[in-house]
Amino acid sequence: MITFDDVVKVYPGGGTAVDHVSLEVPTGKTTVFVGPSGCGKTTSLRMINRMISPTSGRVLIDGEDVAGQDEALLRRGIGYVIQHAGLFPHRTVLDNVATVPVLLGKTRREARAAALGLLERVGLAPEFAQRYPAQLSGGQQQRVGVARALAADPPIMLMDEPFSAVDPVVREGLHREFLRLQKDLGKTIAMVTHDIDEAIKLGDLVVIFRQGGIVAQIGTPQELLSDPADEFVAEFVGRDRGLRSLSFDTAAELPVKPVPAELVVDEAGRPLGWRTGADDVRPTGGTFTSADTLRLVADLAILSPVGIAVRVDADGKADGITPHHDLADYLAARRG
């Protein structure tokens, strides 16, 4: 666990970058620092591995103040990923990944062998090993950056805007792989982003900073969406936060009505469409299962030609329907 204990950072010019921040980054979880530029999120992150020293207050890792630790040794024990990957251009991909193990005293041969395995882990084919960073795309460089940070298997990872320098399609792929990797590895991750959607998607816990280095709210993505602390947070998480907050609940407890005769099904009971006239059958627009999110149910109800979402069981057989006003009643009841 990483603990910020009343941390302040004032720059000599007089600007306050971080203003009395106290928070905890729980072990094995992803905690995302998010906020507008100049809110102190990156400064806070960089105080964890002593790239920046606090003016006052303490940063502790598992109860131990980082200020008392040897800088280089501390950093070798913490994975570090930065925006443009910051790969060493004069070293091959393999040697970039092998950097920290070599610093820790492994032979180059051992470190390279382990590095090869890591490349595969982050989704890079072995033929990339002998290339140089300039020969890779931005997304590939970022994968190498993650592999380099993972090479010494550190319990903690710091990621400073790791996905912001790549295009949206590549970012989407990197997000998926990040979530897959983190599910396997369970690292304690502190990540900085300015993108609230990214924070909500990747974070177990989200810390929202506001201008002047003040923490506006700390909570799970769901808490931030459903219960923003103030106007600033509500504005920052976005206008459609109500709809997005539905992504965190499944339809397991959503009541359904029996399937009516207007729903045309095939011999296996799978829905084909809605009968809206004698010869007129219109597509349902999709179905949901009880494991899907309420957001999908809302989406289906809106898209449906008759305003009704269709639930199916594991075999795809229609087993219930939810008209949009039933969904609205359910949501209203749940809130109250």
Next chain:
Amino acid sequence: MNLSYLFDAAHWDLGASGSIPQLLLSHLWYVILALAIGTVIALPVGLYIGHTGRGSFIAINAGNAGRSLPTLGLLMLMVTLLGLGLLPVLIALTVLVIPPILTSAYAGLRSLDPQVVDAARGVGMRPWQVLTRVELPMALPVLMSGFRSATLQVVATATVAAAVGLGGLGRLLIDGLAVNDYSRVLAGAIVVAVLAVLLDLVLAFAQRWIVSPGLRVSR
């Protein structure tokens, strides 16, 4: 004016004192000494300034001041102060070598992508490791171009050694002028030029050898 002096076999007799090979060797010796001393002085200072960012005005002003000092004038001053010998020549030539090496070491480090240097610190390199494993290898192309330009300058300028009674290819120029033997002057000029080109070629090959291919590839 003709090439008779240059192509006279008697002038290429290694054993004869004052022969072209002998003058060439002594010339090369002055060049190597001046480059070695100049590098030992300028490289650490330039790297320190570039690495820390402290005292960059020294790098910039040393570069400008050094370039504007007339070597021959400086040599005469040194001879006046120290008397004849190798030392005043070496001082004059070293002063010539320092600015390009110091400036290129400084500029080479300053021009690096700060993100990469940040990453080097962030993964746990100590300052010395950041310098030797990341900054220096990345700055090598700039550093080598400074060293090559220092080499070219000192090869041409080492001819002044002859003006104060020493050897080197300057002998051919000074003695040739003294006795109106322009064929000898021409021989001296040609050998100096060829030496400069050859040394630059050697350094160009060395540069290909020591600079990482990763710094040459383009996307």
